[in-house]
Amino acid sequence: MTTAQEHPIPAAMGADIADYLDAARAEAGLARTSLRSYRADLERFARWAGRRGMLVWADLDTAGVIDYLASRRAEGAAEASVARGLVSLRMLLRFLVMEGALQGDPTSRVPAPVLRELLPHTLSPEEVEALLSAPRGNGWMAQRDRALLELLYACGARIGEVVRLRTDDLEPKLRVLRLHGKGDKMRVVPVGTQARVAVEEWLQSGRPQVARHDRQAELLLTRNGLPLDRTNAWRRVKAAAAAANLPRAITPHSLRHSFASHLIQGGADLRSVQEMLGHASIRTTEVYTQLDEGHVRAIHRLHHPRG
Numbered sequence: 001m002t003t004a005q006e007h008p009i010p011a012a013m014g015a016d017i018a019d020y021l022d023a024a025r026a027e028a029g030l031a032r033t034s035l036r037s038y039r040a041d042l043e044r045f046a047r048w049a050g051r052r053g054m055l056v057w058a059d060l061d062t063a064g065v066i067d068y069l070a071s072r073r074a075e076g077a078a079e080a081s082v083a084r085g086l087v088s089l090r091m092l093l094r095f096l097v098m099e100g101a102l103q104g105d106p107t108s109r110v111p112a113p114v115l116r117e118l119l120p121h122t123l124s125p126e127e128v129e130a131l132l133s134a135p136r137g138n139g140w141m142a143q144r145d146r147a148l149l150e151l152l153y154a155c156g157a158r159i160g161e162v163v164r165l166r167t168d169d170l171e172p173k174l175r176v177l178r179l180h181g182k183g184d185k186m187r188v189v190p191v192g193t194q195a196r197v198a199v200e201e202w203l204q205s206g207r208p209q210v211a212r213h214d215r216q217a218e219l220l221l222t223r224n225g226l227p228l229d230r231t232n233a234w235r236r237v238k239a240a241a242a243a244a245n246l247p248r249a250i251t252p253h254s255l256r257h258s259f260a261s262h263l264i265q266g267g268a269d270l271r272s273v274q275e276m277l278g279h280a281s282i283r284t285t286e287v288y289t290q291l292d293e294g295h296v297r298a299i300h301r302l303h304h305p306r307g
Contacts, residue, residue: 008047008050009047010046010056016057016101017042017046020042020096038091041085042089042092045088058102069086072085086107093105093106122257123250127244131244132194138205139206140205140206140223142206144207144221144228145240147201147202147206151165153195153258154192155177155179156259157256159230161179162233163227165218166218167203168217207219210225211225212225237250
């Protein structure tokens with residue numbers, strides 16, 4: 001029997017997917033990884049639709065969208081993957097409506113998943129301290145890993161942004177640095193005192209031991225002097241989490257989410273947090289006010305006379 005993955009993509013649907021991705025690349029400046037994810041989501045849906053006799057997007061209705069999401073869950077897909085697939089489909093259909101190729105968006109009546117359920121684990125301040133203290137000793141690798149972890153947490157950076165850092169992205173006194181985010185958008189973020197100490201230690205002591213030459217631009221390097229890539233950076237975070245006896249679910253993105261949550265808990269205004277995270281829309285940042293509800297309730301119980 002032909003599986004959904006093996007079923008050919010209906011020609012008209014495939015052409016519309018290609019047009020949408022071309023427009024997204026040219027007009028929205030989406031990163032290659034985002035484009036690959038959108039393509040995979042949309043082609044998966046188109047194969048599923050083709051098996052059910054849908055050959056053009058106009059054949060799709062709200063019930064069909066709901067059926068597809070149910071089928072993904074039945075296959076055991078993670079809720080985050082299901083949610084991303086819905087977002088990818090919704091963006092394509094809205095593009096087609098704007099282009100006049102479709103009269104309406106059948107996903108408009110499909111409720112979005114609750115984002116809070118999709119966020120990675122948020123660490124407590126004590127867990128962050130344990131994680132950042134995990135790389136022990138004065139060897140070059142421990143110094144690099146401390147710099148990596150501190151930058152992820154102190155700057156709220158994505159893992160891809162940290163591994164792309166170059167030495168000329170650092171302000172001379174290391175009070176701020178430049179991060180190059182999604183779609184090559186650049187933002188300037190502050191560097192905290194402890195992160196500054198860790199980066200300076202790496203620059204002055206650890207990095208010269210592995211750098212191939214004095215003018216090498218990449219900030220974080222491997223033992224062979226090559227730029228540290230996303231995969232190896234991810235492994236170093238997982239190794240630090242294991243050394244600190246923290247949950248296996250911790251990822252580099254956990255530090256970014258912890259950064260935002262701790263700022264909100266400390267009273268930072270939402271707009272400033274949005275700018276530091278590099279969110280295009282403040283609605284994306286607002287999820288951290290929802291995540292903080294437990295903290296707010298605890299404060300209320302502790303301090304309110306009727307708590």
